[in-house]
Amino acid sequence: MATKDKTTKAQGGFRQAQAWLHTWCGLWFSWLLFAVFLTGTLAVFDEPITHWMTPEHHAEEAAAQAAANGASTASRAQRLALGMAYMAEHHPGATMWELWPSDAQGGGELKVYWFDANNQYAAATLDAFTGQPLVAKGGQAARATLGGHHFVDFHYELHAGTVGLWIVGIAAMAMLVALVSGVITHKRIFKDFFTFRPRKGQRSWLDAHNAVAVLTLPFQFMIAYTGLVISGTSFMPAGKLLHYGTGDAAQVRFASELSDGDKPARTGRAMDVPALEPFVARGQQLMGQPVRAVVIDHPGDAAARIGVYGWNGEEESARRLSATTGMAMFSAATGAVQRVRLPGAADGGAALLAQSAMGGLHMATFGGWGMKWLYFLCGLAGTAMMGSGAVLFIVKRRHRHLGEFGGATARVYRLVEALNVAAIAGLAVACVGYLWANRLLPVALEHRADRELHVFFTLWALSLLHAFVRSPARAWREQMGALAALCLLLPVLNLLTTGDHLPAQLLRGDWESVGVELGVVAFGLAAIGAVRHLRHLNKRAAA
Structure with missing residues (x-):
């Protein structure tokens, strides 16, 4: 009996330690991870967004x-x-x-x-x-714009280059820790998945958090892990530094050899580029794909080479994880075949092929539109998991002060409340505000793409200021109300600024624009539902 009690106590202590790790690791990174997941989810449809923005x-x-x-x-x-x-x-x-x-x-x-x-x-x-x-x-x-690629860039580097890449990488590691500790903590996690108790305050938030977490748990693990792997040489650079050294020149040499190890040096002897069609026809035959691009390195020099690259068709994309296309490389001077890469293969051997496959998994380059929609829905669920976890932390403590920070606990809780509002509602406002900026800024404005980014970050910063100035309940309602208005009025803004509208898009078969506008409207309707729910909670609390 004593042995059993000790075993139970040890298990409880281990689970309690994992619960602490899950709570605090999840909280401090939840705001950043929410932003990374939301923008990454939108980045699934970066091409339709770019289409709408141009x-x-x-x-x-x-x-x-x-x-x-x-x-x-x-x-x-x-x-x-x-x-x-x-x-x-x-x-x-x-x-x-x-x-x-x-x-x-x-x-x-x-x-x-x-x-x-x-x-x-x-x-x-x-x-x-x-x-x-x-x-x-x-x-x-x-108009100059980053379009949907803004969400891609922010998702993996926060528009901050290498520093941003490292920050997102650390957050991804924290996410893996939170996922593992969360599975250990919730010993009845799969049973809890089938349980939802509405209008029960903290319990409802926990049920929602568990449901979306379990529903997409394999997806969350895969996304976090592959995100780290595809940037592995940045996060684990020891081998690269040992072989190439440090400095910009070493990095340029590494990148060149990784992507184009056999690229010839210029000779200094002039030579006109020959007619391309014979090279393209041979390249198409060698790689077995329609031709997408023709690249001439060192044009006008005797060392020029001609690379012919293929298109990945929908059927090919659906059945291959690696997104690499076929390629045939020729000497422009002699016409000799220098290198051939078949579709789905990768230059550099098995290691780079594995990394390419991991990239395909992370970026949904396979499976066509059906897979993109699956990633989009799973991404929304992951975003909801991050957001509900952050809200759950403060809901649990709103009426029961746990005193984790001594005399400063109340101030820390207030900080967490404000960060929750700005990270969730404020970021959503900034995202749709970015689309508004695309229509409102003059087309001929200098550095226009940068100005659109400034609008995005300014709105996000203002949402944080607003969350500190207003009470949490008012800040939630007002920012969700602003989100609903911006989303529902975006098609009206598009009509007033470009003359385009949903019926015209449907008539010309412009499904990308239709999808963007209907998607934004759907987010607006969801925001209205959130505002109504918040008002109901406030009335019930007042009663």
Whole structure:
């Protein structure tokens, strides 16, 4: 009996330790993890968001779709020749030319890319028949914006470069700790998954937290782990530093060898780039895919090489975790085949193939739109898990002071309340405010993409200030009310600023814009439901 009591006490002590770890590790990282999960969930649909945020391109895209549906289109050879002529005239000194001659069906836009004088990626869209840069509808310049890629960047580096990457990496490790300790703490976690007791205060929040956690537990583990793995060389750089050393030059050499280890050096001897169509036709045959892009390294030099890259079709994406496409590399001078990579393979062996597969798992590059929607819904559940955990902490202590911080406990609780409001409601307001900024800022404004980001961060900072100034109950209601208004009025703003609206989007089959606007409206309706629930709670508390 004594042995049994000791065993029970030891188990209880271990579980209590895990509960403490789960509570405090989860709390201090919950706000950051909520932001990472929400923006990562939105990043699943970064391309539709970017499409909605660049309305000047809609007419071009509609014309490209018409071409794909049977309208006359230029041949691939003609498109390649026009792209080369444009690059030779306007960017003869660029170290790299990249041409996207068409979509996978042979139609669509002709796009060209290059590195400018500041070594920044630059692009232009050309008319497939004349080779001249396309002008947006009405002669209006396209607005500069990060589009949906803002959510991608924030999700993994907080727009803070390497420092932000490390911060998110530490948060991901904390998330793994919280997940493991949470499973240990809740010994009846799977039973609790089927239990929900509404209108029970703390118990309701715990039930909701358990439900969304158990529902997507494998997804949460996978996302946290793969997020760490794909940035593994940044978080565990010992091998890289030992072999390459430190400093910017070492990092450039490592990146170059990792992605392009056999890239030749310039010879200094001039040589015109040969006609591309023969290389492209051979490359397509070797890799077995339609051609997506043609890359010329060192154009105009005798050491130039021509890389032909393929398109991953929907069926290929659905069945392969690795998102790499086919590739064939040729010497421009001799036409000799230098390297061939089949679709789904990876340069660099099994290690890089495994990392590519982990990247595919994390970013949902496989499975098509069905998988994207599954990731989106699981991401929302993960976001709800973070948010409900943070709220549960303060709900548990709202009427029962636990005194963890002595005389400063009340002030710490007030800080947690304000951070909860700003991290959950305030971040959502900032996200939809970013879409409002896209429509309200002048199209010709200098550094316009940066200004959109400034609006996002300013709104988020103001939400934190508002959460400190107002009582928690009022701050929740007012910020959720602001979120509902911004979401529900966004289609109206779009109509007033661009003349576009949901019926027109439906008529032209613009499902990306339809999805964005309906999604925002759905979030607005959910915010209205939250406001009504908060008012009901306040009335009940007052009674």
